[in-house]
Structures are given as structure tokens and as C-alpha cells.
Amino acid sequence: METLRYVVSRFVQSLFALLCIITITFFLARLAPGGPFLDEKAVPEHLIEQMKRNYGFDKPLPVQYGLYLGRLVRGDLGPSLGNKGFTVNEVIAEGFPVSFMLGISGLVIALLVGVPVGVFAAANRNTAVDYSLMAFTMLGICLPTFVIAPLLGEILGLKLGWFDVALWENSSAWVLGALTLGLYYSAYIARLTRGSMLDVLSQDFIRTARAKGVPPGKVLFKHAFRGGITPVVAYLGPALAGLIGGSFVVETVFGLPGLGQHFIKAATNRDYWLINGTVTVFAVLILVMNFLVDILQGWLDPRTRSNK
Amino acid sequence: MPRPFPQPTREGYLPDLTLFSLRGFLIVALLFSVSSCRDESKVDIATREKILLLGNGGEPKALDPHIVSSVGDANILRSTFEGLVTYHPENDMLHEPGVAERWEANADFSEWRFFLRKNAKWSNGDPVTAHDFVYSFHRILHPKMAAPYASMLYFLKNGEAFNKGEIDDFARVGVKAVNDFELLCTLDRPAPYFPDVVKHTTWLPVHRGNIEKFGAMTDSYTEWQKPGNQISNGAFMLTDWRINAQIKVRRNPHYWDAANVKPNGINFYPIDNNFTEEKAFRNGLIHYTYTTPENLIEDYKKMENTPLRIETYNGSYFYRCNVTQAPTDNADFRRALAYSVNQEVIVKYVTRGGQQPAYAFTPPSEDGYHPPDVIHYDPDKALEYLEKAGYASGADVPEFTIILNTSEAHKSVAVAIQDMWKKTLGIKNVKIENQEWKVFQQTVLDINYDVARAGWIGDYVDPTTFLGMWVTGDSNNNTGWSNPDYDRLLRESSLLSDPAQRYAKLAEAESILLDQVPVLPLYWYTRVYLLHPDVKNWNPLLLDNHPYKHIDLQSSKTVKEGAQ
Numbered sequence: 001m002e003t004l005r006y007v008v009s010r011f012v013q014s015l016f017a018l019l020c021i022i023t024i025t026f027f028l029a030r031l032a033p034g035g036p037f038l039d040e041k042a043v044p045e046h047l048i049e050q051m052k053r054n055y056g057f058d059k060p061l062p063v064q065y066g067l068y069l070g071r072l073v074r075g076d077l078g079p080s081l082g083n084k085g086f087t088v089n090e091v092i093a094e095g096f097p098v099s100f101m102l103g104i105s106g107l108v109i110a111l112l113v114g115v116p117v118g119v120f121a122a123a124n125r126n127t128a129v130d131y132s133l134m135a136f137t138m139l140g141i142c143l144p145t146f147v148i149a150p151l152l153g154e155i156l157g158l159k160l161g162w163f164d165v166a167l168w169e170n171s172s173a174w175v176l177g178a179l180t181l182g183l184y185y186s187a188y189i190a191r192l193t194r195g196s197m198l199d200v201l202s203q204d205f206i207r208t209a210r211a212k213g214v215p216p217g218k219v220l221f222k223h224a225f226r227g228g229i230t231p232v233v234a235y236l237g238p239a240l241a242g243l244i245g246g247s248f249v250v251e252t253v254f255g256l257p258g259l260g261q262h263f264i265k266a267a268t269n270r271d272y273w274l275i276n277g278t279v280t281v282f283a284v285l286i287l288v289m290n291f292l293v294d295i296l297q298g299w300l301d302p303r304t305r306s307n308k
Numbered sequence: 309m310p311r312p313f314p315q316p317t318r319e320g321y322l323p324d325l326t327l328f329s330l331r332g333f334l335i336v337a338l339l340f341s342v343s344s345c346r347d348e349s350k351v352d353i354a355t356r357e358k359i360l361l362l363g364n365g366g367e368p369k370a371l372d373p374h375i376v377s378s379v380g381d382a383n384i385l386r387s388t389f390e391g392l393v394t395y396h397p398e399n400d401m402l403h404e405p406g407v408a409e410r411w412e413a414n415a416d417f418s419e420w421r422f423f424l425r426k427n428a429k430w431s432n433g434d435p436v437t438a439h440d441f442v443y444s445f446h447r448i449l450h451p452k453m454a455a456p457y458a459s460m461l462y463f464l465k466n467g468e469a470f471n472k473g474e475i476d477d478f479a480r481v482g483v484k485a486v487n488d489f490e491l492l493c494t495l496d497r498p499a500p501y502f503p504d505v506v507k508h509t510t511w512l513p514v515h516r517g518n519i520e521k522f523g524a525m526t527d528s529y530t531e532w533q534k535p536g537n538q539i540s541n542g543a544f545m546l547t548d549w550r551i552n553a554q555i556k557v558r559r560n561p562h563y564w565d566a567a568n569v570k571p572n573g574i575n576f577y578p579i580d581n582n583f584t585e586e587k588a589f590r591n592g593l594i595h596y597t598y599t600t601p602e603n604l605i606e607d608y609k610k611m612e613n614t615p616l617r618i619e620t621y622n623g624s625y626f627y628r629c630n631v632t633q634a635p636t637d638n639a640d641f642r643r644a645l646a647y648s649v650n651q652e653v654i655v656k657y658v659t660r661g662g663q664q665p666a667y668a669f670t671p672p673s674e675d676g677y678h679p680p681d682v683i684h685y686d687p688d689k690a691l692e693y694l695e696k697a698g699y700a701s702g703a704d705v706p707e708f709t710i711i712l713n714t715s716e717a718h719k720s721v722a723v724a725i726q727d728m729w730k731k732t733l734g735i736k737n738v739k740i741e742n743q744e745w746k747v748f749q750q751t752v753l754d755i756n757y758d759v760a761r762a763g764w765i766g767d768y769v770d771p772t773t774f775l776g777m778w779v780t781g782d783s784n785n786n787t788g789w790s791n792p793d794y795d796r797l798l799r800e801s802s803l804l805s806d807p808a809q810r811y812a813k814l815a816e817a818e819s820i821l822l823d824q825v826p827v828l829p830l831y832w833y834t835r836v837y838l839l840h841p842d843v844k845n846w847n848p849l850l851l852d853n854h855p856y857k858h859i860d861l862q863s864s865k866t867v868k869e870g871a872q
Contacts, residue, residue, distance in 0.1 A: 043456040257553035
């Protein structure tokens with residue numbers, strides 16, 4: 001009962017947050033100077049007026065907002081103004097699977113690299129191995145993706161010829177994209193894992209286990225690991241959302257047709273419905289991820305369940 | 309916990325760009341030397357299958373000839389649709405018959421008759437008739453359609469009035485299907501260059517049944533333009549469109565000249581980022597890049613058998629001056645600004661793409677119009693004008709700002725000019741302000757600036773596409789400049805049918821423009837791109853509108869591999 005009430009209240013909170021995000025985005029996008037119908041070569045005033053009428057932008061803003069919410073409830077995100085002939089639903093339906101695949105592969109790489117590095121560094125704390133690994137991860141955090149991505153393309157794509165450097169169809173460029181994202185996040189995860197493993201390793205129950213003569217490997221993986229991984233799990237929610245929605249740089253560098261590009265281009269094109277659509281999808285994603293992480297965390301760490 | 313190492317700052321890890329380009333060059337050289345050892349690349353396969361792989365800038369806004377305006381969109385439409393007259397594969401001054409077999413004009417070039425070929429077909433097998441063109445011109449001019457580029461059809465008599473909703477009856481607009489295969493265009497003013505004008509995408513025909521199957525004539529966002537739905541009349545038809553990934557066109561079996569169409573298809577790749585595009589080219593993924601990063605141009609120039617192409621392009625890069633407010637309202641001050649810019653230095657050291665210093669606004673064309681030779685770097689003259697403008701020295705000039713849309717390339721040019729004004733004229737307080745693209749467009753439209761960066765690409769080969777915009781009240785003027793003599797000369801020129809006389813009149817008008825300098829001409833554009841040696845019959849064109857059906861693909865590798 002207690003759990004159910006918790007879940008329901010979290011759900012209502014999320015819904016409220018979502019409504020706020022949708023509302024703020026709607027009005028902020030409209031406040032931005034310029035508009036979707038401006039073009040490099042000037043478009044005559046009477047034509048701009050007509051375009052506004054065609055899309056219903058001549059109505060008062062609150063009315064448009066009401067109509068928008070009405071459509072949103074039915075799952076209709078409206079037409080895209082920058083990709084004429086496509087609805088925002090279609091644009092997102094095409095872009096999301098690409099971003100999702102990039103994000104998931106990136107996350108898998110990040111975990112496969114980050115967690116073992118962190119555990120290994122923690123097990124060898126304050127040794128040369130630990131220092132060099134941590135220096136390396138710091139480098140990974142400091143190097144932005146727009147530096148790593150072209151470098152990976154240059155080395156793994158052009159020099160070694162393992163992957164294609166761009167395009168989507170029949171192209172392996174997405175692997176480079178996933179690798180860029182994965183390596184970037186693995187640096188965070190490694191540092192996070194190391195820190196929390198060190199915390200756990202210094203606790204009494206570990207000392208007891210060691211005193212009982214449990215072999216070091218077993219202490220590390222059986223006793224310490226489950227506790228040590230908790231902060232990483234908490235980080236996974238926002239990380240996955242960030243990986244899926246925030247891969248603009250990677251998508252641009254490798255020419256991948258994901259959601260990240262739409263996220264940015266919609267804003268620069270003043271593609272109002274696409275701005276609202278991508279923000280909504282991204283917001284839902286973050287809220288869902290955080291929700292799931294909360295539940296997963298409770299399962300991993302009994303303490304979060306008892307002292308809620 | 310003590311930190312074993314000092315935290316590296318971000319600056320320390322930023323790459324040195326000069327080193328980057330050097331290494332880039334080495335890798336290019338290496339790759340080109342070893343590329344034949346690698347497996348067959350995507351480009352090799354495509355060459356064998358005769359599929360042209362083209363980088364095409366950004367994602368198209370639409371594939372409807374009546375709503376697009378960008379060059380990249382027009383490139384795709386040129387492959388799928390065919391107008392009355394089309395582009396010649398070697399020379400933009402020449403015409404290739406398209407749907408029209410031949411055409412003739414009356415004595416003063418104000419009435420044009422196009423005789424359509426009887427074997428022209430839509431991709432569903434329907435014949436292309438004069439009625440299709442009337443329908444299409446009606447559609448783009450219809451006020452409800454709100455086609456952003458409808459003004460291209462203001463050449464037609466009453467076209468403007470109909471588009472603005474001043475008249476409702478399309479029958480009064482100067483286009484008529486005399487019969488199924490004869491189209492009569494009555495113009496608003498004589499235009500000896502009319503066949504050049506009708507090559508533009510805005511004059512392309514659409515299939516009525518196709519449009520109306522998916523919505524009303526004037527709906528601009530229906531399903532008709534999607535692959536599988538779209539019916540077109542060009543050498544190719546749309547078969548695949550994935551946003552931000554690719555657009556594919558393949559042979560149209562019903563095309564009247566299908567036997568002479570060389571490629572089997574074209575894939576257009578919307579690659580925004582020019583570094584990505586260049587890498588894709590090196591990686592053997594595309595035959596052609598839409599652009600080339602400026603800092604790699606020198607490296608490519610040094611290469612043996614370089615794929616780099618630098619060609620004259622029908623465009624002008626310039627700065628608009630706001631003539632409605634101080635200090636740029638003073639013509640002498642604007643002259644001082646114009647004569648103190650060393651354009652040679654800009655093209656040689658800043659843009660580096662073989663651009664030509666612009667001594668006038670309209671780019672000269674080889675066997676056509678030659679603009680008056682006026683604007684050259686002349687520090688003495690510049691200082692003289694500064695004094696005439698009432699400033700004893702540059703230090704007295706009030707602060708003013710150059711605005712530009714955010715881009716490294718535009719910024720570099722602006723910084724160079726800022727420096728030139730400082731060194732030559734002593735003007736110290738020139739500011740540079742970036743604005744995001746849409747904000748920038750709005751600012752220019754509102755004439756809410758001092759000096760604004762601008763560029764203009766001609767729609768067809770005639771000086772009117774450049775000079776027409778400076779007429780009083782033109783929607784692209786945006787400087788507040790107005791000159792009755794200029795307007796009169798342009799009006800008079802449009803009544804002249806003899807090209808030489810007309811050009812002389814236009815040159816007279818342009819010399820007024822260059823004397824008053826509401827715009828500071830900087831340079832004339834070039835197209836800088838990379839082209840794979842497999843691509844044959846791709847010729848330099850002033851408008852860069854290549855008719856794809858003539859472009860052939862032949863492997864350039866056979867000899868090299870045989871030698872190994």
C-alpha cells in the first residue's frame with residue numbers, strides 16, 4: 001500500500017512536471033525573434049500572412065495553446081514546418097529508433113568499459129595503476145565529443161578502415177557514434193564506480209568479511225559490488241536520456257539521422273511544432289528513466305526502501 | 309582525498325588547428341596512395357552500378373517545386389522534374405530543350421510561344437501537356453498557396469496582381485494553353501532572357517491528378533511529395549526519402565529521352581557539416597561534396613590529380629548599409645568604407661577559395677553583361693571621402709556595428725574588414741555582432757542595423773536578377789536606399805530588346821549603385837567542391853545547375869589496378 005501510494009504520487013508529480021515543460025516550451029518558442037517563414041531571399045509580407053493563416057498562427061496565442069493541448073492529448077504533435085509534408089510524429093518516429101540504438105549501444109559500451117575500470121582502480125587504490133586510469137578518465141571527461149568524434153573517425157574510419165565515417169544506410173558509421181558516446185560516458189561511470197566502491201570497501205561489513213577470511217575477489221564482487229554500483233544505477237537514468245536526446249554532435253559528425261539533430265535544427269528553424277514535439281519526447285524520456293531508476297534502486301539497495 | 313594530479317583545464321586539451329590540417333593533409337596523401345589496396349569502396353560499387361552519390365548540403369525543406377527555395381532542394385527537383393527549357397550541360401548561356409521542343413518570341417520579347425514535344429510523359433505514363441503548365445503556374449501564384457518564391461512568376465502579365473489577391477480570375481494572368489501542346493506566355497514586360505527564367509524550379513510542372521489525390525491544389529504540406537506517391541516528369545523519379553539520411557531517385561522509364569539518360573539513379577545525402585562531408589569523400593562514400601572546409605583548400609590544392617574544383621559561381625558577397633540612419637546615411641561615409649576595404653586581401657588570406665574581388669555588385673559573365681569597374685582598394689580616396697563626410701579623423705566616427713549570422717567564415721571576413729577600417733580610416737569603434745540565423749533575417753528585414761553581411765545568388769543568367777533588388781521598395785532591398793534615376797533606368801532597360809543596349813542601360817544603373825554604395829561589394833562567389841574522377845561530363849557551370857542526365861560514371865581505376 002505504502003509502495004503504491006509512493007508510485008502514484010511520483011506519477012502525478014511527473015505528469016505535472018511534464019505539463020509545465022510543455023507549456024513553457026510552447027510559449028518560449030513563440031517569444032523567440034524571427035519566425036519559421038523567414039527565408040534568405042525575402043518573402044513578401046502578404047505571403048507570410050497567408051502562411052500564418054494556413055498553419056493557424058494568426059489566432060491568439062492562448063487559443064493556439066488550447067488547440068495544441070487538444071491535439072497533444074490525441075497524440076497528434078502537428079505538422080513540421082521545416083520538413084514540409086512530414087508530421088512531427090513521422091519525424092520523431094524516424095529519428096527516435098536511430099537515437100535509441102545509438103544511446104543503448106553507447107550505454108552498453110560505457111558500462112562495459114566504465115564499471116570494470118572503476119572497480120579495478122578501486123581495488124588498486126592509490127597505486128600507479130589507479131592514478132593513471134583516473135588521469136585517463138579525467139581526460140575523457142575533459143575532451144568534448146566534438147573532439148573525440150572526429151578523431152575516432154579519422155583513426156578508426158579513415159586510417160584503419162574498420163568503419164565508415166558517415167551516412168546511415170548500409171553504413172557502419174553509427175558504431176563510431178556509439179563508441180564516441182560510450183567512451184565519453186564510460187569516463188564518468190569509471191570515476192563514479194571507483195568512488196562508491198571505495199566508500200563501500202572502507203565499511204565495517206567488508207572488514208568483517210575480510211577478517212572471516214573471504215578471498216579478496218569474492219569480497220570485491222560478492223560483498224562490495226552490489227552496494228558500490230548503486231550510484232551508477234542512479235546515474236543511468238539521466239545518462240540514457242542524455243545519450244538518446246543529446247547526441248547532436250555525434251549525429252552531426254557522423255551524419256546520422258537521429259533525434260538530436262532535429263532537437264537543434266527545430267530551434268534554429270523556428271519549427272514550432274517540432275520544437276514542442278522533441279522537447280516533449282525528451283521530457284517524457286527523462287521522467288520515465290528517473291521513475292524506473294528509483295524503482296531499480298530500491299531493489300538494489302534495501303536501505304532506500306526502508307528509510308524512504 | 310588528495311588529488312594525485314592537477315586537474316587539466318579544458319584549454320590545454322583543445323587541439324591546435326594548424327597541426328590538424330597538416331595531419332589532415334598527410335592522411336589524405338596516405339589514403340589516396342593506399343586506397344587502391346582496399347576493398348571495393350561504396351563509390352566503386354556505385355560507379356559500376358551507375359548511381360551518382362552526391363553530397364547535398366542540408367535536409368530539403370520539401371520536394372515540391374512550388375514551395376522550396378534552397379539550392380540543395382532545387383538540385384533534387386532538377387533530377388525529378390523537367391521544365392519547358394532546361395540547363396545546358398556545358399554552358400549556362402545556352403538552352404537545352406526540355407518539355408518544349410522549340411519556342412519563339414514576338415518582336416519585342418513580351419509574348420512567348422512554347423511548342424511542347426508530344427512524347428513527354430509523366431512517370432505514370434500520362435502525357436505532359438500545356439494544361440499541366442497552366443495548372444502549375446496557377447498553383448504557385450495562388451495566394452492561398454503562399455509560395456515563398458512566387459515572385460519569380462511575376463514575369464507573367466498580372467501574375468503579381470493575382471498573387472497579391474488583387475484579381476481573382478486566373479484567366480487574366482498571362483498564360484494560356486493554346487492547345488494541348490502549345491503554351492502561350494504573355495509577359496508583364498519584355499524579357500529577351502525569358503528562356504533562362506523558365507529554367508528555374510518555380511516554373512516546373514506538377515501533375516494535377518497527383519496533387520489533388522492528396523489534398524487541395526493549394527495545400528502545401530500533403531503526402532503527394534513522398535516516394536511512391538510523387539508523379540514527376542523528369543529523367544528520374546523519387547524512390548526513397550529518409551529525413552537527414554538520404555534521398556534516392558531512380559530512372560523514370562516513361563521519360564521521353566530515357567535512352568539518353570546516363571546514370572541509373574542518384575543518391576542525395578544531406579550532410580550539413582562540411583568536415584563530415586569531406587571525410588565521407590575521402591572514405592569513398594560519395595562522388596561529390598557540396599562544399600569544402602576552407603582550411604583544407606590549400607592542402608587539396610597541393611595534391612597531385614586533386615579532386616578539388618574551384619569554379620566561378622553566379623553570386624555576390626557584400627555588406628548592406630542602413631541608409632536611413634547615421635553614420636551610414638552619408639554617401640561619402642559609405643564611399644570611405646567601400647574604398648578602404650582591401651578585397652584582394654580578403655579573398656587571398658581569409659576566404660581562400662579562389663573568390664574574385666568584386667569591383668561591382670553584379671558578377672561579370674563571359675559573353676554577357678559586364679558591370680562597370682568601380683570599387684577598388686584606394687586608401688587615399690577613402691580618406692578623402694571620410695573628410696568630405698565631415699569627419700576630421702576616423703576617431704570622430706560614432707560607434708557602429710556589423711551584424712552577421714553566426715558562422716566562423718562570416719566572422720573572419722568581418723574581423724578583417726574591421727581591421728582594415730581601423731588601419732586605413734582610423735575608425736576604432738566598429739563592433740561585430742553575431743545573430744542566430746532567423747534573428748538575423750528579421751533584423752535585416754526590419755532595417756534595424758548599421759552594416760549587415762549579405763550574399764546573393766543569381767536565379768538565372770541575367771544582371772536583372774542582381775540589380776532588380778535595389779529598386780525602391782523591392783522586398784530584398786532592405787537598406788532603405790531609393791534612387792529615382794536608378795528605378796527609371798531599370799524600367800527603361802526592361803523595354804529594350806537588344807541585349808547590348810539593355811546591358812548598357814543596366815550598367816548605367818549599376819554605376820549609380822556603385823557611386824551611392826548602399827551596399828559594399830566584397831567578392832564574387834566561387835563553388836569549391838571535391839569531385840571523384842569517376843564522374844564524367846561534369847562541367848563548370850556559372851549557375852552550378854548540372855543537368856544530371858548527361859553525367860556519366862566510368863571507373864577511373866582500371867588502369868591503375870592493371871599496373872599493380
